[in-house]
Amino acid sequence: MSETSTHYYKAINWNAIEDQIDKSTWEKLTEQFWLDTRIPLSNDLDDWRTLSPMEHTLVGHVFGGLTLLDTLQSQDGIDQLRKDIRTPQELAVFNNIQFMESVHAKSYSSIFSTLNTDEEIDEIFTWTNGNPYLQKKARIVNEIYQNGTPLEKKVASVFLETFLFYSGFYTPLYYLGNNKLANVAEIIKLIIRDESVHGTYIGYKFQLGFNELSDDEQSRFKDWMYDLLYDLYNNEEQYTEMLYGDIGWVDDVETFLRYNANKALMNLGQDPLFPDTADDVNPIVMNGISNGTANHDFFSQVGNGYLLGHVEAMNDSDYDIGRPKKDDKKK
Numbered sequence: 001m002s003e004t005s006t007h008y009y010k011a012i013n014w015n016a017i018e019d020q021i022d023k024s025t026w027e028k029l030t031e032q033f034w035l036d037t038r039i040p041l042s043n044d045l046d047d048w049r050t051l052s053p054m055e056h057t058l059v060g061h062v063f064g065g066l067t068l069l070d071t072l073q074s075q076d077g078i079d080q081l082r083k084d085i086r087t088p089q090e091l092a093v094f095n096n097i098q099f100m101e102s103v104h105a106k107s108y109s110s111i112f113s114t115l116n117t118d119e120e121i122d123e124i125f126t127w128t129n130g131n132p133y134l135q136k137k138a139r140i141v142n143e144i145y146q147n148g149t150p151l152e153k154k155v156a157s158v159f160l161e162t163f164l165f166y167s168g169f170y171t172p173l174y175y176l177g178n179n180k181l182a183n184v185a186e187i188i189k190l191i192i193r194d195e196s197v198h199g200t201y202i203g204y205k206f207q208l209g210f211n212e213l214s215d216d217e218q219s220r221f222k223d224w225m226y227d228l229l230y231d232l233y234n235n236e237e238q239y240t241e242m243l244y245g246d247i248g249w250v251d252d253v254e255t256f257l258r259y260n261a262n263k264a265l266m267n268l269g270q271d272p273l274f275p276d277t278a279d280d281v282n283p284i285v286m287n288g289i290s291n292g293t294a295n296h297d298f299f300s301q302v303g304n305g306y307l308l309g310h311v312e313a314m315n316d317s318d319y320d321i322g323r324p325k326k327d328d329k330k331k
Contacts, residue, residue, distance in 0.1 A: 012088045022089035025201045029096045032197075034190050036107035039183050041114040047180040048115050058247060059171060059181075060116060064128035065239075066168040067108040069160060072138050074101035076145050077157055081202065084150035090205070097198050104191050111184055133239035137164055137232060144228075154206035155225050155268060159232060162199035162264035163257065167240050170253045170285060177284035185288060192289065203267030210269065222270070229261060229273065252282045 017023050051059070078098035085091045112121045128134060141164075144156040169188055176185035213221065236257055244250045259281050262272035278286060 017089060018087045021204055022087055022093055025093050025197065028197055032193060035103060036110045036187055039187050041111060041183050044181045044183045054246060060120060060124040061127055061243060062168045062171045063108045063111055064124040065134050066165060067105055068128050068134055068138060069165060070101050070105035072142060073160060074098055074105055076142055080145040080153050081157060100194050107187050133235055136235050151206060151209050154202050158199050158203050158264050158267050159229060161195045162267055163261045165195060166257055166260040167236055167253060170256050173285045173288035177288035199267045207269040233261060255280050256285060
C-alpha cells in the first residue's frame with residue numbers, strides 16, 4: 001500500500017508536541033474562557049444615565065468601531081492565518097482564537113442591547129459601516145490578509161490586535177478609572193486579556209519565520225513593516241481626532257496609541273518606534289487596565305472573578321515569548 005493511501009488524513013496528537021508554545025497558549029486560552037452573558041451589564045445603567053448625550057454617542061461609536069474590527073478578525077483574519085501553520089496544534093490554537101474573536105464581536109452587541117435603544121443601535125451600525133477611517137483601516141488590513149505573504153499577514157494581525165483596537169479601548173478604561181461603567185469595562189478587560197495572548201502568540205510565530213530570512217530579506221521586510229505602521233498610525237490619528245475632538249481627549253488617546261504601537265512591535269520582536277512609555281499614558285487609564293475583576297455571580301457560581309482569575313495588564317516581559325536573545329539572532 002502506498003504512502004499516500006495510508007495517510008489520507010492524520011489525527012492530531014497532543015502527546016507529540018512540536019512546539020511547546022502551542023500547548024501553553026492553548027492552555028492559557030482555555031483557562032481564561034469567558035462569555036459576555038456572565039457579566040451583569042444592567043448594573044451599569046445608573047452610571048449610563050449620568051453621562052451626557054455626547055458621551056453616549058462616543059461610547060456607541062467606539063464600540064461600533066471595535067465590533068467592525070473584531071468582525072474582520074473573526075471572519076477573515078484568523079481564517080487566513082490558519083493557511084500558514086507550522087504544526088497541527090497551531091491550527092487548534094487558531095480555531096480557539098477565531099471563536100473568541102466572534103465572542104468579542106457579539107459582546108459589543110450585548111452592551112448595545114443593554115444601554116441603547118433600537119434607534120440608537122441602528123445609528124451606531126450605520127455610522128460604523130460608513131465611517132471612512134474605519135473602512136480604510138479594515139481595507140488596509142484585509143488586503144494584506146487576502147494578498148499578503150504569511151509573514152505580512154501575521155504583522156497585520158498583530159498591528160490590529162495590539163495597536164488598532166486601543167483607540168476604542170481607551171474610552172471604557174477611562175470610565176473604569178473614574179469608577180463608572182465597571183461591568184462594561186470588565187468585558188473590555190477580558191477582551192484585552194485575550195488579545196494580549198493572541199498578539200503575543202501570533203507575534204512569536206512571526207518571529208520564527210522572520211528569523212529564517214536572510215539579512216537583506218529582513219531589512220526589506222522591516223522597511224515594509226514600519227511603512228505599514230506609519231500608514232495605519234496616520235489614519236488612526238484622523239480617526240481619533242474625529243472620535244475624541246469634541247470631548248477633548250485626543251492627545252491622551254494618541255499617546256495611548258503610540259504606547260500600544262510599541263507593544264505591537266515588541267510582539268514582533270522589533271524595536272519600538274515611538275518614545276511613549278507607560279509613564280506617559282493617562283494614569284487613570286493605566287489604573288483601569290490593571291485592576292482585577294470585580295464581579296461574582298453568586299447564583300450561578302460562574303462569575304468572572306470566580307473561575308476566570310484576574311484580568312491583568314501585560315507586562316513588558318510578557319512580550320518576550322519566543323523572542324531570541326540578540327546573540328541568537330541570525331548573523
